[in-house]
Amino acid sequence: xxxxxxxxxxxxxxxxxxxxxxxxxxxxxTVVNYSIQDIFGATRYFVGVEWYREILNNSRLQDSLVRQFxxxxxxxxxxxxxxxxxxxxxxxxxxxxxxxxxxxxxxLLVPLNVVGTIWQIFGRADIGLFxxxxxxxGMDYNYAANPMDAWFTVLLMDVWHWxxxxxxxxxxxxxxxxxxxxxxxSIDRASNWAVFRYIQLPKLKSVLLIGVxxxxxxxxxxxxxPFVLTGGGPGNSTxxxxxxxxxxAVGQFDIGPAGAFSIxxxxxxxxxxxxxxxxxxxxxxx
Amino acid sequence: xxxxxxxxxxxxxxRHAEKPEYAIREMDHVWHDGGAFALLGPSGCGKSTLLNIxxxxxxxxxxxxxxxxxxxxxxxxxxxxxxxxxxxxxxYDTMSVFxxxxxxxxxxxxxxxxxxSKVSEIAEILExxxxxxxxxxxxxxxxxxxxxxxxxxxxxxxxxxxxxEPLTVIDPQLxxxxxxxxxxxxxxxxTTMVYVTHDQLEASTFADKIALMxxxxxxxxxxxxxxxxxxxxxxxxxxIGSPGMNFLEVxxxxxxxxxxxxxxxxxxxxxxxxxxxxxxxxxVGIRPEFVHVWDDPDDSAYRAEVEFVExxxxxxxxxxxxxxxxxKARLQEDQKVPKEHxxxxxxxxxxxxxxxxxxxxxxxxxxEN
Ligand SMILES: Nc1ncnc2c1ncn2[C@@H]1O[C@H](COP(=O)(O)OP(=O)(O)OP(=O)(O)O)[C@@H](O)[C@H]1O
Ligand SMILES: [Mg+2]
Numbered sequence: 001x002x003x004x005x006x007x008x009x010x011x012x013x014x015x016x017x018x019x020x021x022x023x024x025x026x027x028x029x030t031v032v033n034y035s036i037q038d039i040f041g042a043t044r045y046f047v048g049v050e051w052y053r054e055i056l057n058n059s060r061l062q063d064s065l066v067r068q069f070x071x072x073x074x075x076x077x078x079x080x081x082x083x084x085x086x087x088x089x090x091x092x093x094x095x096x097x098x099x100x101x102x103x104x105x106x107x108l109l110v111p112l113n114v115v116g117t118i119w120q121i122f123g124r125a126d127i128g129l130f131x132x133x134x135x136x137x138g139m140d141y142n143y144a145a146n147p148m149d150a151w152f153t154v155l156l157m158d159v160w161h162w163x164x165x166x167x168x169x170x171x172x173x174x175x176x177x178x179x180x181x182x183x184x185x186s187i188d189r190a191s192n193w194a195v196f197r198y199i200q201l202p203k204l205k206s207v208l209l210i211g212v213x214x215x216x217x218x219x220x221x222x223x224x225x226p227f228v229l230t231g232g233g234p235g236n237s238t239x240x241x242x243x244x245x246x247x248x249a250v251g252q253f254d255i256g257p258a259g260a261f262s263i264x265x266x267x268x269x270x271x272x273x274x275x276x277x278x279x280x281x282x283x284x285x286x
Numbered sequence: 287x288x289x290x291x292x293x294x295x296x297x298x299x300x301r302h303a304e305k306p307e308y309a310i311r312e313m314d315h316v317w318h319d320g321g322a323f324a325l326l327g328p329s330g331c332g333k334s335t336l337l338n339i340x341x342x343x344x345x346x347x348x349x350x351x352x353x354x355x356x357x358x359x360x361x362x363x364x365x366x367x368x369x370x371x372x373x374x375x376x377x378y379d380t381m382s383v384f385x386x387x388x389x390x391x392x393x394x395x396x397x398x399x400x401x402x403s404k405v406s407e408i409a410e411i412l413e414x415x416x417x418x419x420x421x422x423x424x425x426x427x428x429x430x431x432x433x434x435x436x437x438x439x440x441x442x443x444x445x446x447x448x449x450x451e452p453l454t455v456i457d458p459q460l461x462x463x464x465x466x467x468x469x470x471x472x473x474x475x476x477t478t479m480v481y482v483t484h485d486q487l488e489a490s491t492f493a494d495k496i497a498l499m500x501x502x503x504x505x506x507x508x509x510x511x512x513x514x515x516x517x518x519x520x521x522x523x524x525x526i527g528s529p530g531m532n533f534l535e536v537x538x539x540x541x542x543x544x545x546x547x548x549x550x551x552x553x554x555x556x557x558x559x560x561x562x563x564x565x566x567x568x569x570v571g572i573r574p575e576f577v578h579v580w581d582d583p584d585d586s587a588y589r590a591e592v593e594f595v596e597x598x599x600x601x602x603x604x605x606x607x608x609x610x611x612x613x614k615a616r617l618q619e620d621q622k623v624p625k626e627h628x629x630x631x632x633x634x635x636x637x638x639x640x641x642x643x644x645x646x647x648x649x650x651x652x653x654e655n
Contacts, residue, residue: 183343184376188437189364189393198378198389 028266035259051260061261063236064244065268068220071240075158075219080212082159083166084204088196090171101171104164116228119157123229143230147237150230154238157225162218166211173207174200209280213273220269241265288353288445288478290317290340295349297335309335311502312348317446319354320476322469324489327499328525333482334373336499337448340480341370353445369438370448374455375430379423383414386422387436394441408436411467427455432464439471446478453488465492486526498522514573516638518645523571523638529603531571532613533640543568543639546609548588550632556639559646569640576636577615579604580629581622587629595623606630 134141232239249258297310338344342363490510517523523531536543542552590606
């Protein structure tokens, strides 16, 4: 049979194309447009990669980038193992499993700025239970003055807020493992560690991939909570990338450099997410 | 290797409910040391439950499990030294096939040399040698199930190997081959094997003795031939054979039992039993293979109408109407099929009497069954 080719089918793809264009391509291109021009009101010059060079050489931004990687790295290193551990310890059925699910889901429902506010007050040395408590125990804790304390508080806040996400994802992943696997393992005389290593962890891989990507992207773009909690301080010690970007774009109205910054920011997230993805799915086929 | 004795065993999944339902109803059973057994029965009769109790995955609500006379109720599956293969393949995805097969041996602390030789031996038998280096996640369903079976078979010192319908997911040709392999393995190592299935053909090709289970109890334990010739419960008669045994409801009469006008002769033992037991649930049973079909009237034959004939290639099934009963008879392919009506007779030797669904033995030495 001879195949007749018709290009009419492209019309059916058109709506999706328009949607994607307006939601992603057009805004992104606008930013690209800003990033290669110098704009003063109505006059504009083409500057090529000038802004990119400037951004990459800006030492404050370099510091922010390093800070950002340390933060996201710590978040993943703490929340992923902790989330898995919590999921493993959760009751499997009955009313207690419902109670734990509810308790775990609670932090996820709190709006970001409220989370910041909660910890801002909670951590205060004079009226906050947490800050006051630490000081009462003899620790010299003050997140507004001491960079280490500020970091500790921001991390703790993020762990409080988001570990549940990993735990809930893993919990659903664990429930999906058929009993036969555990039965076979006990027949094969596997140790608890071997059950975790060879049954639970491999079966959690796909949910963990989602969890790690979500947590990486989210933490890498974190803005509201540290902004409310520490305002980026003391000094610049908790100023992360998105806050630096906002300062530049909205505070100083440097649209050109801010555009270049956004593009670089976007590319970094894309690159790291891709690295995580390939690293975690690597070795599936052999 | 061990003799497995189930003593007054019973199990309920909802023991604390108001009306507990028993998946295993109180029973006694012995799996002799070194035998190849099949556990046969319809879906939901409790086969998997019984197997899980033997391996220790389930704790029975009542009764005892004894291995060589030692009670093992409180011993975990890990420590019972028993292998079990499940209906659906279970493999450790991230391990290679070799590591999968070696896993139980490593957990027992076996040495490298022993692991090497044992794994390659079993891989050879199951034809997995080619894929030993492959990751288990990338195998086909057939291969995965072979790996699952292999993990049960590598341990040669186990008390017993339990198979829970292991060939369900395997395609028919390979099924047949694997069943023969299992049989060979049994002959070689003489490990006690219990093979669960709901397929009578599978049971009789694998096992020396079949335990037929019905509603949570083993109703008969015997060779395939015993189950066929002397089913000791109407359910056995109905379940074994294709088609199953014919059963006719009969009444007491002076000479024995009667179907309407017709009298079925009984021997002395059967007459005694009939006198002793005061029940009106009486049936006679006869296998379709043993029903004689004639064209012409015969002294002992009854006239029956031919309802329909099924030609199944090497044999034919004729359905005959005798009063209100439908009787099936199995004819060889070269045997002439009567038209419209036929004369049938039931050889006394193969006519079984059932009181309250249980067989009345024709001679003394069967009494113990
Ligand atoms: N985990 C369980 N909880 C409650 N009831 C169960 C459970 N497992 C089995 N049962 C019940 O126990 C009875 C026996 O089940 P079992 O799985 O032992 O049957 P089976 O003979 O293996 O059937 P099949 O051939 O379908 O595998 C069934 O009525 C079943 O509904
Ligand atoms: Mg079953």
